[in-house]
Amino acid sequence: MAGSLAAGFVAAVILPFLPVGRVDVDFATAMVLFGFALGWALVAVLSTRFTDQPQRWAVAPAIFMALSGALVLLAPDAVVDALGWVWPPALVVLVVWAWTRARRELHSRTRVWLLNPVLVILVIFALGGAYETIRQSTGPAVAMRGQLVDVGPYRLHLECTGSRGPIVILEPGGGGSAASMGLIAPAVARDSRVCVYDRAGRGWSDPAASPPDGAQIATDLHNLLDRAHVPGPYVLAGHSFGGLYVRTYAAKYPEEVAGLVLVDSTAAKSTRVSPQKASSYSVLKHLSSLVATTSRLGVGHLVADTGFSDLPPRYRDDARATAATGKEMSGFLDEFGVANRSEAEAGELRSLDAKPLVVLTAELDNAKGWIAAQNEMATLSTNSLHRVESGSTHASFVENPAHAAAVTRAIHDVVVSVQTGEPLKGP
Structure with missing residues (x-):
């Protein structure tokens, strides 16, 4: 027995x-x-x-x-x-x-x-x-907003609102979907055209065959914007891991980037990017799929229903519905499993020249060396500001309305600098 x-x-x-x-x-x-x-x-x-x-x-x-x-x-x-x-x-x-x-x-x-x-x-x-x-x-019936765009091996979800440019692209943090930017996107849309999207395996987007690193995510975003006929150059704003991805995008497609906002971004590494292995077999993908089987036992809903409470209702319901799925749980693990590679790829961005850059940093609960790393990010451009938001934490930039407003202001300042050609004005 x-x-x-x-x-x-x-x-x-x-x-x-x-x-x-x-x-x-x-x-x-x-x-x-x-x-x-x-x-x-x-x-x-x-x-x-x-x-x-x-x-x-x-x-x-x-x-x-x-x-x-x-x-x-x-x-x-x-x-x-x-x-x-x-x-x-x-x-x-x-x-x-x-x-x-x-x-x-x-x-x-x-x-x-x-x-x-x-x-x-x-x-x-x-x-x-x-x-x-x-x-x-x-649960509440949730309809997908925006559209699904074929980028080759899979489809990605994209939603654009607002009418004025330059166009702002929001990149959610690790584990985040387009809906997690629900406090920021509507506010930015009042003054600019803003697009949010779901990376492969997140939200409404299809999963990838293997865990996508920062370079693949940047390529996917480039193809998505091109095939959806969203013209650049763009102001890219990335939170947490999203900061890595917008840096990688700026390194791969510099002519498509007008400015950056790094919201308590994960620090990049200056290490060499190792070549991808020829084998298509991914232990990480198999492991994340195995862990995601717990979604069939309600684990995903138990976790999702405790979060996103400060988002507007339509974004909250969207975030909770998509976060509870096995696909989402698997995609979450995939992303963190290739973090070292994504950090090295983001490190390939050496300079933005004089393109406007705002680095927004949380004041509380920072790891040792975090502020120093944020200061270093601000040196990527000769036209940059570094703001430490009072009372904020890493998560509160997308979860707390007051701190999300600081993100909106940073994006607005970069957009104005792009439009006028004037340097950013502090603080």
Whole structure:
């Protein structure tokens, strides 16, 4: 019993790492279910062959898990969605039946110390799956604003508002979607035309086949703006990791950049960018997809529903709906998994010459050396300002209306400098 269930657990962890072309949360979920099916099948076969207490009932959970995995992997999305209503109660019924049969047929301490805890975990999974299905069906209906634009291997979501130029492009921080800029985008749109977008695997955008680093993100954004006919040059504003990406964009496409706003940006590195490996296999992508299977148990909604409370309602509902998905959870991990590479790529921007640059820095909760790194960013341009926003934290620039207003003001100042050709005016 112990060996069979342990083998099933190991298989559930290993199978999602098979080298296949399709790597996403559906594939990982199916592989986990196949692994569990193997464990239950071993219980039935080995107990029948090698003990005097055969547990033939274990064939039932093996078939149930294998069939569920096949449906998740092969069935249309509508069938998988319907399975969300059937799977939790069916699993509870199966657990109760298995517990009853094992109580009659398994006269060993393993029933109390091993099998019963496993059955309890399965009930928890069923409750989590039921919560996720109910939460999806009762949550606010969220319609995508903007458009999906084909950039080659996938589609990216883009929304532009306002009417005056130069055009401002907002780059969310690590883990952020276009909706997370909901306090900033509407305010900027009053005086300028502003575009927000979702990076691959975030928000409404399609996932990438492998974790995109800063260079790929910059290329994606360039293609997105080109194919959506959004003319440059642009004022780019990036928060946190987004600061890395706008720096990389400025290094790759300097003629398309009129000015920058770095909002408590992650510091770049001056290390050499290592060449990409020729192999298309990504352990990180498989790992992030495996972790994202927890979204089917309601984990994504539990986390998302505790955040974004200060955003305007339409942005809040958008952010919570998209952040709860397995795709979003996987994309979040992908982004941080290639952080070192993205930091090195951002370091390739050596100078903006005299293009306007505002560096906006949080006052509170900074790591050692953070302010010094922000000061160094301000030296990228001979026309720059460095502002430390009183009372702000790293997250409050997109979560607190007062501190988000400081971001809007910084963007406005850069836009005015671009329009007039005059230097930035302090403070």
